[in-house]
Amino acid sequence: MDEITIDDIPALTLGAGVLATGGGGEPFVPRLMVEEALRRHGPVPLVQPGDLDPDGLLLPLAVVGAPTAFAERFFNGSEPRAALTALERHLGRKGVGVLPIEVGGGSTLLPIAAAAELGLPVVDADTMRRAFPRGELTHFHLAGISASPIVLVDTADNLVIVEATDNPTAERLARAATTAMGMIAVGALYPVTAAQAAAHAIHGSLSYCAEIGRHVRAIQEGAADGYTALLAATGGRIVFTGKIVDLNRRTEGGWARGTVTLDDLDGANRTLRVDFQNENLVAGEDGLPLVTTPDLISLLDVETGTPMTTETLGYGQRLTVLALPAHPRWHEPDGIELAGPRAFGYDLDYVPFGGHGE
Amino acid sequence: MDEITIDDIPALTLGAGVLATGGGGEPFVPRLMVEEALRRHGPVPLVQPGDLDPDGLLLPLAVVGAPTAFAERFFNGSEPRAALTALERHLGRKGVGVLPIEVGGGSTLLPIAAAAELGLPVVDADTMRRAFPRGELTHFHLAGISASPIVLVDTADNLVIVEATDNPTAERLARAATTAMGMIAVGALYPVTAAQAAAHAIHGSLSYCAEIGRHVRAIQEGAADGYTALLAATGGRIVFTGKIVDLNRRTEGGWARGTVTLDDLDGANRTLRVDFQNENLVAGEDGLPLVTTPDLISLLDVETGTPMTTETLGYGQRLTVLALPAHPRWHEPDGIELAGPRAFGYDLDYVPFGGHGE
Numbered sequence: 001m002d003e004i005t006i007d008d009i010p011a012l013t014l015g016a017g018v019l020a021t022g023g024g025g026e027p028f029v030p031r032l033m034v035e036e037a038l039r040r041h042g043p044v045p046l047v048q049p050g051d052l053d054p055d056g057l058l059l060p061l062a063v064v065g066a067p068t069a070f071a072e073r074f075f076n077g078s079e080p081r082a083a084l085t086a087l088e089r090h091l092g093r094k095g096v097g098v099l100p101i102e103v104g105g106g107s108t109l110l111p112i113a114a115a116a117e118l119g120l121p122v123v124d125a126d127t128m129r130r131a132f133p134r135g136e137l138t139h140f141h142l143a144g145i146s147a148s149p150i151v152l153v154d155t156a157d158n159l160v161i162v163e164a165t166d167n168p169t170a171e172r173l174a175r176a177a178t179t180a181m182g183m184i185a186v187g188a189l190y191p192v193t194a195a196q197a198a199a200h201a202i203h204g205s206l207s208y209c210a211e212i213g214r215h216v217r218a219i220q221e222g223a224a225d226g227y228t229a230l231l232a233a234t235g236g237r238i239v240f241t242g243k244i245v246d247l248n249r250r251t252e253g254g255w256a257r258g259t260v261t262l263d264d265l266d267g268a269n270r271t272l273r274v275d276f277q278n279e280n281l282v283a284g285e286d287g288l289p290l291v292t293t294p295d296l297i298s299l300l301d302v303e304t305g306t307p308m309t310t311e312t313l314g315y316g317q318r319l320t321v322l323a324l325p326a327h328p329r330w331h332e333p334d335g336i337e338l339a340g341p342r343a344f345g346y347d348l349d350y351v352p353f354g355g356h357g358e
Numbered sequence: 359m360d361e362i363t364i365d366d367i368p369a370l371t372l373g374a375g376v377l378a379t380g381g382g383g384e385p386f387v388p389r390l391m392v393e394e395a396l397r398r399h400g401p402v403p404l405v406q407p408g409d410l411d412p413d414g415l416l417l418p419l420a421v422v423g424a425p426t427a428f429a430e431r432f433f434n435g436s437e438p439r440a441a442l443t444a445l446e447r448h449l450g451r452k453g454v455g456v457l458p459i460e461v462g463g464g465s466t467l468l469p470i471a472a473a474a475e476l477g478l479p480v481v482d483a484d485t486m487r488r489a490f491p492r493g494e495l496t497h498f499h500l501a502g503i504s505a506s507p508i509v510l511v512d513t514a515d516n517l518v519i520v521e522a523t524d525n526p527t528a529e530r531l532a533r534a535a536t537t538a539m540g541m542i543a544v545g546a547l548y549p550v551t552a553a554q555a556a557a558h559a560i561h562g563s564l565s566y567c568a569e570i571g572r573h574v575r576a577i578q579e580g581a582a583d584g585y586t587a588l589l590a591a592t593g594g595r596i597v598f599t600g601k602i603v604d605l606n607r608r609t610e611g612g613w614a615r616g617t618v619t620l621d622d623l624d625g626a627n628r629t630l631r632v633d634f635q636n637e638n639l640v641a642g643e644d645g646l647p648l649v650t651t652p653d654l655i656s657l658l659d660v661e662t663g664t665p666m667t668t669e670t671l672g673y674g675q676r677l678t679v680l681a682l683p684a685h686p687r688w689h690e691p692d693g694i695e696l697a698g699p700r701a702f703g704y705d706l707d708y709v710p711f712g713g714h715g716e
Contacts, residue, residue, distance in 0.1 A: 090519075157523050158521065158527055159520070159521040159522075160519065160520050160521075160531055160535070161448075161517075161518065161519035162517070162535075163517040163518075163519075164517075165514060169514070169516055172538055173518055176537065177518070177535055177538075180535075181531065
């Protein structure tokens with residue numbers, strides 16, 4: 001891909017649903033926003049970080065907050081552009097491209113909409129190659145890059161700028177502001193140069209997202225080898241197929257937290273539990289963790305192949321539990337320390353991808 | 359006064375203690391900060407709003423947060439200047455003077471320190487002529503002036519800028535950020551021109567504060583007519599003299615809330631209760647309100663004349679309960695609606711100053 005057209009949006013939305021791993025919120029409104037922006041402004045060039053002026057400023061964008069709130073408060077459409085132009089004003093310079101912070105959920109689509117509106121290319125990269133529930137869980141943070149200044153814009157056009165002395169503090173202050181904003185905002189964080197993105201962003205993330213989406217669409221359309229192709233393209237595996245027998249979901253401290261329990265569909269008497277904090281973080285069977293963060297756990301509707309968010313889960317749903325390996329940088333010791341299960345308060349070690357249950 | 363010297367600080371501190379009406383926190387650290395600034399940079403010109411370029415930007419400053427926290431987190435000294443220079447950067451223009459938002463507690467002293475450091479005059483005015491626990495309780499808000507942009511700087515050099523579409527939202531977002539900052543910050547809010555301050559600020563507030571302080575110092579020094587002079591200068595009255603028999607204090611939602619109950623010292627079997635939210639807001643006897651916000655209720659140690667903050671109250675203390683009338687603008691219907699007892703959740707009407715119990 002060297003540009004993103006309106007025809008790419010269905011696949012990107014599906015891929016973003018898989019990479020959202022339960023978080024990211026319903027993509028309905030972000031999808032409308034990006035389709036409207038592309039309809040009005042035409043295709044957006046998709047560029048590599050190395051294609052841009054190395055000293056040029058990239059405008060990074062993500063959805064911030066608890067996905068639970070996304071169903072209650074709709075974006076009005078102006079937030080992404082407002083956040084990025086406020087960042088430009090604050091820094092006193094213009095951006096040369098828009099960079100997605102994460103390629104999960106609405107955070108994948110809004111940067112494309114903003115790029116269309118600002119007449120800028122979007123960069124085929126991100127900082128997570130998935131969604132994560134906290135803004136410091138990025139390869140930029142691993143590289144020592146400041147998340148500040150962070151610009152937050154809410155659905156009522158209120159603006160907050162955070163300049164913290166370290167990234168965990170930035171996350172804490174931004175989360176407090178987002179909670180007061182009704183638990184949802186568009187955030188511009190980690191302003192970097194194209195050279196910094198070339199060195200530290202995860203290259204090809206939007207292409208990867210679109211590729212996953214095309215495979216999911218093939219599954220939805222009944223392609224016989226749909227899952228085989230998806231697993232081959234991603235190195236993923238299917239760890240469980242089951243029916244929801246228990247669901248526990250609450251909004252706490254700006255996050256949607258909970259667990260979903262599945263009984264298997266084959267009468268084998270197996271039970272899988274998935275723990276989530278916005279995103280699915282741990283999948284375990286009989287107390288034995290099978291897949292843990294930073295690897296990806298996505299729940300797909302068995303019949304339709306649709307990636308499910310934690311908000312759309314319901315008792316009795318039949319789901320395919322798909323696991324994808326995280327980008328290899330996440331598997332290094334500092335990656336595991338930052339984004340492994342202990343970082344989320346779980347008293348268990350990271351399980352190497354495929355380490356159990358194969 | 360046409361300048362503020364280091365010799366004016368004791369009286370200003372005492373006056374600020376009275377006008378803090380229990381809030382504003384212990385003035386110890388702000389006093390050290392302003393004395394250090396005046397020692398280093400010399401006296402600060404004290405000017406009237408009309409003395410300045412009408413289009414010139416005033417840099418307004420206040421302490422924000424729960425006074426309870428002031429005893430635990432000390433300002434490092436750089437916050438006032440950091441907040442005002444961040445405001446200048448954000449607005450893209452330089453200030454011509456520093457304006458206190460309130461003349462209660464540390465909020466009186468820090469603007470003087472900042473003015474000394476920035477080489478600017480301080481304006482002899484404020485927007486409350488007292489302390490209030492919420493940033494929208496100002497004459498500027500009554501005049502329809504936006505509190506945004508609000509710049510907050512905490513004791514660890516973190517910075518938050520809030521640009522809200524209305525002042526109650528600005529207050530809510532700023533309070534959420536301040537709470538995440540450890541419940542204390544220095545805030546620059548309501549940036550105005552000198553012409554706006556000339557029209558809508560309360561003129562002479564720093565002089566008034568110093569005058570009150572000089573009378574309190576006379577009381578402390580045992581002047582026979584000390585209270586008489588204080589009451590004559592302010593139109594105030596002493597509503598009670600008693601001993602603390604009950605004290606109830608908690609930190610809630612970024613505020614110090616509670617009640618203090620006094621039994622009278624004359625064996626007359628009278629009991630007075632004062633309700634506070636950072637500041638003392640209602641004083642009542644046997645369920646009958648005697649003095650209510652926006653009028654001022656200050657508790658002074660009977661022996662030493664020292665104005666007490668809610669944090670320094672303790673069982674058995676003997677206190678003089680001093681009531682001062684609010685600035686007349688507060689007594690107009692919109693002033694009562696904004697800052698009267700119902701605005702703080704009390705189910706009672708404003709009691710005209712001196713209306714009961716005389």
